[in-house]
Amino acid sequence: MKSLGNVRRSFAPWIDPKSVPYIRFENVTKKFGDFTAVDNLSLDIFEREFFSLLGPSGCGKTTLLRMLAGFENPTEGDIFLDGQSLKGVAPHNRPVNMMFQSYALFPHMSVEQNIAFGLKQAKMNKSEISDRVQQMLKLVKLEKFAKRKPHQLSGGQRQRVALARSVAKRPKLLLLDEPLGALDKKLREETQFELMDLQQELGLTFVIVTHDQDEAMTMSDRIAVMDAGVVKQIGTPAEVYEAPDSRYVADFIGSVNIFEGEVKQNADGLVKLDSPDGFSEIQAVEDHKFETGQKLFLAIRPEKMNLTRERPTDANAASGEVWEIAYMGDVTNYIVKLDGGKMVRASTINRKRAVENPIGYDEVIWVSFEPDGGTLLDR
Template sequence: MPEASATAGTLEPWRDPQARPYVRIEGVTKRFGEFTAVDDVSLDIFRSELFALLGASGCGKTTLLRMLAGFERPTSGRILIDDQDVTAMPPYERPVNMMFQSYALFPHMSVEQNVAFGLKQDSVPKAELKARVGEALELVQLGPWARRKPHQLSGGQRQRVALARALVKRPKLLLLDEPLAALDKKLREKTQFELMNIQDEVGVTFVVVTHDQEEAMTLSTRMAVMDRGRVMQVGTPSEVYEFPSTRFTADFIGSINVFEGRVRSIDGDLVVVESPQFGGELEVASQARVAQGQTVWVAVRPEKISIAPRGEGGAKEGRRRNAADGVVQDIAYLGDTSVFRVDIGNGTLIEVTQTNLFRSIERPIDWDARVTLSWTANVGLILSE
């Protein structure tokens, strides 16, 4: 993985060995009877981060969020927020607020009454309450809708009311459980950027739970990919996508082609893998610690693969390293891109993504076309687990 730049520590505190985590989760395990929902998880989250917990349903991400909020207590391990051990602290004493997936707005209250509710419970003076509610509504651009009831608002507006209600109490840590799941695709994409801008403006540390890969990659400074209660990898979106550490992470984040094989030779950083699944040899520029004869998996993202009608571009017939001839079995036209599934024999399908650079209703490559696929050694990955 590329080294961090000399100035990265100021913008990326997780790369600075002197930086102190704002939230520290130390060896946290949560069991419900014999079922382990969260299994020995340790994470450091830094001040003003927008950190995502990403995983499929049942992976433990929401249970971990609920332990941060204080709704669940760890079976073992501890949780610190701003150097304070909050493991046994009840929710109402924690410097934390939570925005629920359902938004949980009071239907009989107006927008401003919903936002003010928590402050009233805390007996905040009337003048301060009014000022803080006004600031929160302006922050989420809902000032003109202050007197409306939730049923008079769109889904995106209700989401922003819930966010304003969470932020108005000025928590040190804001927890968001699938905050955009109820929105349609276009509104969700728009709201993601609004949420990022608001987080940047208020500077509160956000922890977001989501099962949506695109959402996690768009929103987060870093993410933790979870599976069966364990953290599989932590990193920036680009690190997790471009340098997955396991087959699970590689397969979970985006689309990827994976070929099993054995290491045939190692020459410096150049590793040659013999793969019956691919039907030939794969060449990978990698610093992975592997040994000759070891079973490994070579992973290649669909957008890294070139596709051309067979015989074009000087391609030769037959199987070469990182190249294969095949037949287009399926095509998915997505507007900006097209996805091809190419049968290269041996029951192996390779997925290729191609950007549609030109406007045309005719495809240069169509169903049943005979094509050649190829890629360079530096775009592949070697995974050993």
């Protein structure tokens, strides 16, 4: 049985027609003067889902989060949480907490005082507050740091304090706005897995805003790729990576090579394109019935490209010259200029510490890929 990538968990209520969305944006538009930040957007998010809003700066993702939190109101449309409209509901009356990139910890308070602050505001009794704070400290593994002030903690520890404070009141929904942006790469990667474990342990719904595609791919059950106030595609990480439905999504998620061509033949699940990009012909596995002469784009990831010194037997092959090589440790990235002039990217996994006669700069080689390696797009 073939599948688009590995599945992080079996949780997938969006494919069940009987499932009721926990969060629903219904024809939501948000304008700031003449600028439209969110444009007639509809979106469903399900309970206990880890959902990412991914896109470049200014695409509207943070505006969506702020409307959900109650810091902004839609110009048009409505937002529903657990079946209830949020119109007129003040931020402090929503079962929602929001965690910001800055963490916003109180510098004069200890770790346990920071975590307890929201509980005191909610007028919980002292024994309940003490028990809840201890639970949170244990959850984020900061029991030994309870008496420290924020300036005595590392960036990752401050991030965990902010997270503990955000979930201490047991909100139904946690909103995270670029929560890992201040961490270094290694710590950010470690914290991503901590967030995933925490979300599943607490059984909460997480909605995260990020411009970091690796972050979204790692943590999310589903991703909404946004641009200019609209959602371009919603899918699991594997779906948006392996089966993008537009050139925008293909180009935004990871590295990609895009070839143009006109349909020469479309039969028996195989589409043949007349390509001007250095290939005499491009063949792609595709069940969709494209019209003869129709202009299409083939999106294929660098790791799906093969590099050989001898002409391969693959249907899709073109020769070219190696222009750039980047050794990244786990992989080596190549930029090859095809005979037709197009630059393409290819990646190879470094399975061995040492390689005999590696491909070098200025070398003439063959670039090829399998017919089922890419995705055909008509937009």
